Structures are given as C-alpha cells and as structure tokens.
Amino acid sequence: MDTMDLSPLTASIAPLNLRSCLISRHGRLVYDHYREPGTAAEPARINSCTKSVLSALVCIAMGRGQLPDAATPASAFFPRLAADSDPRKRSITLEHLLTMTAGFEWTEFGGLNSFPRMTKTPDWLDFVLELPLADDPGTRMEYNSGNSQLLAAALARAAGMPVARFAEERLFGPLGIEAYEWETDPQGVHTGGFGMKLRPLDMLKFGELYLREGEWSGEPIVPRALAVRSVRPFIESEEPRRGWYGWHWWSDSYDAAEDAAAEPGETDSQAADGGSGAEGRQAPALAYFFAQGYGGQFVYVVPSLDIVVVLTADKWRTDRPPGNVFRKFVAPLLAAELRRAVSAG
Structure with a gap:
C-alpha cells in the first residue's frame, strides 16, 4: 500500500x-x-517538452529501421552539409542533433536570438543549415531548436509521412492520446522543438511510458535500448542551466x-x-x-x-x-x- x-x-x-x-x-x-x-x-502548450516527444518518435523510427542509427551523418538527409566549405559539418551526426552538440553558431534567446530569427524566415531548414559552426561537433552543448527542426524533417522524409501522422500511428495511438495540436514550419514540417499542445494527463502517460523504459500495457512502443539510451546523460549543460542533456x-x-x-x-x-x-x-x-x-x-x-x-x-x-x-x-x-x-x- x-x-x-x-x-x-x-x-x-x-x-x-x-x-x-x-x-x-x-x-x-x-x-x-x-x-x-x-x-x-x-490541450495546452508544452513548448520544448515537444523535443522529448520528438526524441521518442526518432527512437521508434530507428527501431523500425526507417531512420538509421544515431552515428549516421546528418548529411545523409541534408547533402549541403557535406558540400559546405567547412569540412567539420560533414561530421555532424544524428546524435549530435539529438544532444545539441552539432556546433552551430546559435543562441536560443538573447545574444544572437537565433530561435526568433529562424521562425521569421521563409525556410527554417535553410536558416539552420547555412549557419557557421562555433564549435567542433560533439564538443559542446548549445541549446538549439534548429537541431530539433532538422530532426523532424529527417524523420518525415524517412517515414514518408508527416511527423504528426507517424506519431498518431506509433506513439499517440498506442497511448490513447487523441486530443493534441501541433504547429508546422512554412514548408509544412511539424515543429520539432516546440509547438505541441497536450493535456496534462497525456503528458503523464508519456512520462509513464519512459518510466517503463518504452513499454505500454505490456507492448514495446519505444525500443527499450533506445529509450534507456535517450535519457542517459550525454553532456553537462552550462550555466545558467543545470543538469545533463541526453537525446532531447x-x-x-x-x-x-x-x-x-x-x-x-x-x-x-x-x-x-x-x-x-x-x-x-x-x-x-x-x-x-x-x-x-x-x-x-x-x-x-x-x-x-x-x-x-x-x-x-x-x-x-x-x-x-x-x-x-x-x-x-x-x-x-x-x-x-x-x-x-x-x-x-
């Protein structure tokens, strides 16, 4: 009791x-x-909790073989990274995007104010991909909703459907989440870093899914190994944030x-x-x-x-x-x- x-x-x-x-x-x-x-x-705005939902969807797609493993270069989905004059961009991987260690010159709010600038452009992916690198990929965390948008676009291409439909089929459906809203970018890609609305009880279900290491009602929804890996500390955050960051x-x-x-x-x-x-x-x-x-x-x-x-x-x-x-x-x-x-x- x-x-x-x-x-x-x-x-x-x-x-x-x-x-x-x-x-x-x-x-x-x-x-x-x-x-x-x-x-x-x-349903109400969950803001950057959207990133963790996206992480779950990425893990599901990896488990199904629709997305390649985390060590895959992001240039597999965005060839311009391989063609960029900065050769370091070729080494950016899906895991770097998931852990906010891709190295792009970015300040979410304040300073460069990158997030508001991105959302005011006609093509968010172009905005992110054209940014210079401030750090070697994998060496430093810089919180970056642009990374999340790249992941959402990669997922949509790999799954062959909108991210929200993939979520309905592979995550929301099994969890019984029906009441949700999800914004899109100018190209119609669902926002990877924000823009979702959920009910509190459905947020609780999502947490329960990860408490059970990806299992729901006895059925594997997120592959266990990837669910565990995604919440594992990868890199320590810098002030003023505290804690560690994993896969979103x-x-x-x-x-x-x-x-x-x-x-x-x-x-x-x-x-x-x-x-x-x-x-x-x-x-x-x-x-x-x-x-x-x-x-x-x-x-x-x-x-x-x-x-x-x-x-x-x-x-x-x-x-x-x-x-x-x-x-x-x-x-x-x-x-x-x-x-x-x-x-x-």
Missing part, C-alpha cells in the same frame, strides 16, 4: 497559480491539482543536504538532517530525468520511486512561477520518501 504523504504539497503550490500538478506512482494517479475544472480536458531529455539529481545547505537561513544541522536516514545512513541522491518546456511545462520521471510528476503553467508572462517548483516543493517530499525506504531497508 502506498503511504507517501503528499498533503503538504497542496498548501505549498497554492500561491503559485500552476495550471496543473499531477503525480503518479506505480502507474496509479496519487495526486492531481488543476487550477480550473476545465483544465484537465484542454534532461537529467539531474536532488540531494537534500546540498540543497538545504544552499538555502539562506538553513543551519548546518538542518542541512545535515535533510540528507540522512533515520539511523544516520546517508540517503542516495534522488535521480530523475525530465522533459522541460518554457514557462513551467515539465514531465519528471523518478525511477527509484516509480513516480512521474507533471507540472504545467500558463501565467509566465505576468505571474511567472519559480522555475524550481519541482526542486523546491516536490523533490523534498520524494527525498523524504527515499530516506524512509533506505531506513526500512
């Missing part, structure tokens, strides 16, 4: 004006909060002692107590991987506790919730559960 106490969460998130907060454990919904009654039925998935860990020590006003004894078991044994850090979208859209997967957490928000322009909702309000409760499990074990 699940005895995890989530009652403190309700009071904690009340002032945040979250659109939704859902938690499942062992495949069962154990906590659900919606700001408004109709929220559950309404993030990963990180929460250490109660470290986080408590970092909070102003915490005493050393409080910090130390946060990370130890009842009998003085140090609890392991709470490891998790997650899909992340601008403005508070998240799908967190915590394998050690068999838990999925979905957070959504829609007030980021006028009343933006803190970006660390999970780490500040949810992770401490999960870490306490992990400490209890260590003590009991």
Whole structure:
C-alpha cells in the first residue's frame, strides 16, 4: 500500500497559480491539482517538452529501421552539409542533433536570438543549415531548436509521412492520446522543438511510458535500448542551466543536504538532517530525468520511486512561477520518501 504523504504539497503550490500538478506512482494517479475544472480536458502548450516527444518518435523510427542509427551523418538527409566549405559539418551526426552538440553558431534567446530569427524566415531548414559552426561537433552543448527542426524533417522524409501522422500511428495511438495540436514550419514540417499542445494527463502517460523504459500495457512502443539510451546523460549543460542533456531529455539529481545547505537561513544541522536516514545512513541522491518546456511545462520521471510528476503553467508572462517548483516543493517530499525506504531497508 502506498503511504507517501503528499498533503503538504497542496498548501505549498497554492500561491503559485500552476495550471496543473499531477503525480503518479506505480502507474496509479496519487495526486492531481488543476487550477480550473476545465483544465484537465484542454490541450495546452508544452513548448520544448515537444523535443522529448520528438526524441521518442526518432527512437521508434530507428527501431523500425526507417531512420538509421544515431552515428549516421546528418548529411545523409541534408547533402549541403557535406558540400559546405567547412569540412567539420560533414561530421555532424544524428546524435549530435539529438544532444545539441552539432556546433552551430546559435543562441536560443538573447545574444544572437537565433530561435526568433529562424521562425521569421521563409525556410527554417535553410536558416539552420547555412549557419557557421562555433564549435567542433560533439564538443559542446548549445541549446538549439534548429537541431530539433532538422530532426523532424529527417524523420518525415524517412517515414514518408508527416511527423504528426507517424506519431498518431506509433506513439499517440498506442497511448490513447487523441486530443493534441501541433504547429508546422512554412514548408509544412511539424515543429520539432516546440509547438505541441497536450493535456496534462497525456503528458503523464508519456512520462509513464519512459518510466517503463518504452513499454505500454505490456507492448514495446519505444525500443527499450533506445529509450534507456535517450535519457542517459550525454553532456553537462552550462550555466545558467543545470543538469545533463541526453537525446532531447534532461537529467539531474536532488540531494537534500546540498540543497538545504544552499538555502539562506538553513543551519548546518538542518542541512545535515535533510540528507540522512533515520539511523544516520546517508540517503542516495534522488535521480530523475525530465522533459522541460518554457514557462513551467515539465514531465519528471523518478525511477527509484516509480513516480512521474507533471507540472504545467500558463501565467509566465505576468505571474511567472519559480522555475524550481519541482526542486523546491516536490523533490523534498520524494527525498523524504527515499530516506524512509533506505531506513526500512
């Protein structure tokens, strides 16, 4: 029987004006909060969580032999990379696109402001492919929604159908996801890095799929080896982002002692107590991987506790919730559960 106490969460998130907060454990919904009654039925923007959905579709296509393996040069789909005057572009692989390490000169927002510039051009693929390289492929992560658009285009060509139709047949259909919306670029390619709308419960299903390493109702949807590989840390992100990046998935860990020590006003004894078991044994850090979208859209997967957490928000322009909702309000409760499990074990 699940005895995890989530009652403190309700009071904690009340002032945040979250659109939704859902938690499942062992495949069962154990906590659900919606700001408004109709929220559950309404698809809403998941922003860059779209990237993780695209990752799943890429893995499915690779498993079916429609896309080649991740080490394949991207020039197999975009020949101009091989013809470019910079020979380094020939070494860009599908995995470099998935891990944001292709090396293109890019700043998503601010600086070069590449993402808004791309979306204002008549051909997004041309815009990305013509960019110079700032780094050797595979050496540095630079968050880049242009990489995602290249992957979406490659998937559409390999599958011989629009990305959304492929999703309906191979991912959304099996998961029972029917209510969704998905934008396209000027050429009709579905947006790989953003532009999808889903319901919170369908986001939870997607997280459950990855908690089960690609399996749904006993059937393999995403090949297990690729599902596991896609969420594995590949490269560490740079400030101000934290965590590691995989194949369009993030990963990180929460250490109660470290986080408590970092909070102003915490005493050393409080910090130390946060990370130890009842009998003085140090609890392991709470490891998790997650899909992340601008403005508070998240799908967190915590394998050690068999838990999925979905957070959504829609007030980021006028009343933006803190970006660390999970780490500040949810992770401490999960870490306490992990400490209890260590003590009991």
